[in-house]
Amino acid sequence: MEYFIFAGVLLLFIVLIMIKGYLDSRREQKRFEKRLSERYGDPIEREYRSGELEEHVSMYYRKHEEAHQLDDITWHDLNMNEVYRKINYSHSSAGDEYLYYRLRTPLQSDEELEHMEQHIRYFMEHEKERVTMQKHFAGLGRMQKFSLYEYLEYLDTLGERNSIRYYLAIALVLTGIGSMFYYSVGVGICILLIVLCRNMMFYYKEQKEIEPYLTSFRYIIRLMQSAEEIGKEPVAEIAQEREQLLACCKKMEGFRRNSFIVLSGGAGGTNPLEILFDYLRMIFYLDLIKFNQMLQLLQKHPAEIDRMVTIIGELETAVVIGEYRTSLNGDYCIPVFRPDGEGHAFLKMEKLYHPLLNNPVKNDIEVKRGVLLTGSNASGKSTFLRAAALNAILAQTIHTCMADSYTGSMFRIYSSMSLQDDLESGDSYYMVEVKSIRRILEKVREAARDKKHVLCFVDEVLRGTNTVERIAASTQILKALAGGNALCFAATHDLELTKLLGGIYDNYHFEEEIAEEDIFFPYRLKEGPAVSRNAIALLKVLGYEEKLVKDAEAMAETFLCTGKWGM
DSSP states (O other), rough: OHHHHHHHHHHHHHHHHHHHHHHHHHHHHHHHHHHHHHTOOOOOOOOOOOIIIIITTOOOOOOOTTTTTTOHHHHHTTTHHHHHHHHHOOOOOHHHHHHHHHHTTOOOHHHHHOOOOOHHHHHHHHHHHHHHHHHHHHHOOOOSSSSSHHHHHHHTOOOOOOOOHHHHHHHHHHHHHHHHHHHHHHHHHHHEEEHHHHHHHHHHHHHHHGGGHHHHHHHHHHHHHHHHHTTTTTOGGGHHHHHHHHHHHHHHHHHHHTTTTHSSOTTTOOHHHHHHHHHHHHHOOHHHHHHHHHHHHHHHHHHHHHHHHHHHHHHHHHHHHHHHHHHHOOOOEEEEEEESSSSOOOOOEEOOOOOOSSSSOOEEEEEEEEEEEEEESSSSSHHHHHHHHHHHHHHHTTSOSSSEEEEEEEEEEEEEOOOOOTTTTTBBBHHHHHHHHHHHHHHHHHHHHHHHHEEEEETTTTSSOOOOHHHHHHHHHHHHBTTTTEEEEEOOSTTHHHHTTTTTTEEEOOOEEEEEEEEEEOOOOOOOOOOOOOHHHHHHHHTOOOHHHHHHHHHHHHHHHHHOOOO
């Protein structure tokens, strides 16, 4: 009787533990749902490991590289990693990686952008459905260190595996058991023990080999579960995506079936049934055989895995863009794309600003030909170039602009702005700059053949060489970048270019204000070339010796009057 009472108490304790775990899980889920509703659009608090974006989050993009995506130079010129961090409200690796891909892949058709816009608006307007989807994304979660695509590459190193050796090992166990009947129990036990020792040593060697690959298996199982859950959600807006997800799950069902044999248990388990099952796996190689079956199925269906990641990533990116828009408190616009009537590239932006600035000064610009920016250092030229470039990119990637209005052509976008010496290749700054600009010239010619438009940004053309050659070469380069299919925004300190290129470039400038021994930058874009000469005056404001400043002013005045330099 005492045993029955003890067993009953133990069973009741186990049941209570299970109930508590269920209730705790439900409470945590409710808290998560509440956070999703109440903190929608709040600033992102996530931290990233060093190199996480370049080495891991970028993997989906690397596996789906296309022509005319943002190249590395443009991505780094515009500090797109920081832009990504500011936008990324994802809860899963699929969302992380697809958003990175989306930001590097400007769309080139209204149809694609409108399809994405429909999803964005739907989830912004339907909180219940959005929260439900975010729960599914969070259930999928993130890979701990690497991208799923990195793990899939590792799986390829295993090659083709078969289970013949495992079946032979099982046959040895059965032979050991049979020897107890054929010879004697004692002899049979000895043979069986020898076989078991040999098999267990072999098992641990094999199990250690497959252990690193189980992380990817677990994530794919979660991916299939999330795909199936999303596929069963009654959301008409994503009917096509739901259908495709369920079709992928159906083709991959064999991968998930009995996967617990491989993915459950392990060393350190305390449950008696788990311990017993662990021994059965060691003796009969159940997990090794199942691993090979799962691997073979995985190798047959890479397209289905990629499709599930893509669809879930697309859906989560739509949710993320909606949340990012909410964080802007209405200070954004939906871009409008249309031709200018003559097939030429054009761009009009009103109250545009840089998305990474806390208190940005907004500017307007409308251009149908190149833009030449002049002005002193720190006056705002480079920031304006980056603001214009980023808005053009965001218009065609997340269909959201940091402006009151954005209207223009669809572009292939390139920049040459934040260049440095390339120590690895031994290239000087000038060589790096020449190569960077040459690639843009090639893209402009290529786009002309394809009847596409290019938008490019160049900060300080050929700053790495002497004045005479810089002005001559810059003039010809900027002429080549000015055409019906291309818009070039270029910043320069060489006022000579404003005259040489006045017929094909619109001139704009930024200027500073100096008053009462202080300097102020209003960051307002103004039409025409810069007319003030304040570089030497700035030396005085910044505390340079009076004699040095006066001598510099005298030299400049002499040159302007005579065209010759004197000491």
